Amino acid sequence: MSIIYKNIHIGNLIEKRVSECNIKVSRICNFFDCIxxxxxxxxxxxxxxxxxxxxxxKLLKYDFFRIYTQHLVLFSPPFSPDNKDSNQKSELPQFRKNIYTKVMIDFILELISTEQKTIRQVIDEYKIPKTTLYKWISKYKKIDNT
Known part of the structure; x- marks a missing residue:
């Protein structure tokens, strides 16, 4: 399934997952203690x-937060060392933004292979380095052909 990470409607996605899992509404109501x-x-x-x-x-055994994480990977501005706040220490966990999951790579490559976006558009819109994108194309094209 190709999720459009730019426009997330979490309620629709939850409803789809409930349908896929065939969970009865009575069980959901019991779990949430609601009607x-x-x-x-x-x-x-x-x-x-x-x-x-x-x-x-937890109920649907699906990480809905990851959808938002993928959105951040694709649409948040890249980290800038010139950022004035970068010298401030934080007690919060620090995450690397540039880690792309296989799901994200497949999503990007699908956009290119179905000609929904050109390589240039992907580079410009998602800020994926050109060399990284060409490595993905080279690596996963070989796997697809075997």
């Missing part, structure tokens, strides 16, 4: 409280 109408309202939500999203992730 069916409340669940239907959650399906309509574009955004969701993180505590509720965590519960959905």
């Amino acid at each position: 069916e109408k409340d669940i239907e309202e959650m399906y309509k939500q574009k955004d969701m409280n993180t505590g509720i999203l965590l519960k959905w992730s």
Whole structure:
């Protein structure tokens, strides 16, 4: 499934996962201690409280937070060493932005192979280095042909 990471509607994605898992609404209501109408309202939500999203992730055994992480990888500005705040220490965990998952690589390569985007568009829009993109194309094209 090609998720458009730019426009996330988390309620729709949760509803799809519930359908895939064939979970009865009575079980969901019991898990959330709510009524069916409340669940239907959650399906309509574009955004969701993180505590509720965590519960959905556990119930459906799917990391919905990763969808947002992939969005950040694709759409947040690259780290700039010139950033004035970069010298400040933080007690929060630090993550490297430039780690691309196989799902992300497949998503990008699918955009190129289906001609939805050109290589130049991918480089410009997603800020993926040209050499990285060509390495992916070379590496995964060989795998696909075997």
